[in-house]
Amino acid sequence: MTLITSLDTTETTTVAPTATTSEEPAVTTFNIIAEGGPADGIVMGQRENYFNLEFSSNPAWEPVALILEEGTGYLRRADPYRPNFPLVCIRWGSGTVPNPGWFIDCSASDTYYGAPVKCDLKAGGELSCSIPAGHCRFYTIPPRDDDAWDCQADDGVFRNFYTEKSTDEDDVTYYDLWMGFGGYEGQGFYNPLEPVTFRWRSAD
Numbered sequence: 001m002t003l004i005t006s007l008d009t010t011e012t013t014t015v016a017p018t019a020t021t022s023e024e025p026a027v028t029t030f031n032i033i034a035e036g037g038p039a040d041g042i043v044m045g046q047r048e049n050y051f052n053l054e055f056s057s058n059p060a061w062e063p064v065a066l067i068l069e070e071g072t073g074y075l076r077r078a079d080p081y082r083p084n085f086p087l088v089c090i091r092w093g094s095g096t097v098p099n100p101g102w103f104i105d106c107s108a109s110d111t112y113y114g115a116p117v118k119c120d121l122k123a124g125g126e127l128s129c130s131i132p133a134g135h136c137r138f139y140t141i142p143p144r145d146d147d148a149w150d151c152q153a154d155d156g157v158f159r160n161f162y163t164e165k166s167t168d169e170d171d172v173t174y175y176d177l178w179m180g181f182g183g184y185e186g187q188g189f190y191n192p193l194e195p196v197t198f199r200w201r202s203a204d
Helices: none
Strands: 029-037 046-048 048-054 066-068 074-076 087-091 101-106 114-116 118-121 125-138 148-158 161-169 173-180 192-202
Touching: 029 046, 029 066, 029 087, 029 161, 048 101, 066 118, 066 125, 101 114, 114 125
Parallel strands: none
Antiparallel strands: 029 192, 046 048, 048 173, 066 074, 074 087, 087 101, 087 114, 101 173, 118 125, 125 148, 161 173, 161 192
16 A cells, blocks of 8 residues: 655645636636535535535635646645645545545645645636545554554546535534545445535636
8 A cells, every 4th residue: 555645745836827728818816606406506615613525505715716837736725824824625424435525724735634636727607627546544453453544546537526415503504525536425423425516707
């Protein structure tokens, strides 16, 4: 097994305009919108003092502007809530086989628990993203009773998005973001995962 400690050791801050088609202008910043499922039509957002990206209809959540990093295509926030962790990554799920992972913030030099999301903006609002499949295990029994996580990449690529329903402190429903193989609908930690399509729109 290969332990993944870093997928990229160099921080990159340059942002390149993303071309779609010759008829459409280049896009620098964009929003992501849910299409299908219970979060349909909601713009991916963030709220003050709460760093997770979610789909929420709570007015306290504001649409988050995103960019693609030049040279890597990594998804990152245009204005990171935590500047040291500008990239959007997937935190691999726990277990002994690839499991859906949830969205977290990370940096190019700190990807121990997962991988940065790599995306491509297609014409007509189509958003194509992928990450290497993987999983994490927490060892508490011999011979690996070191009370630590061991994360590794697996064969295959995660390309499918999911949402999981939850409720915030204002008792407003929001949806956690997940990514994995196809066919994981119905699974989840607390509520069933629902398949969803991510689409983009310009925020320039």
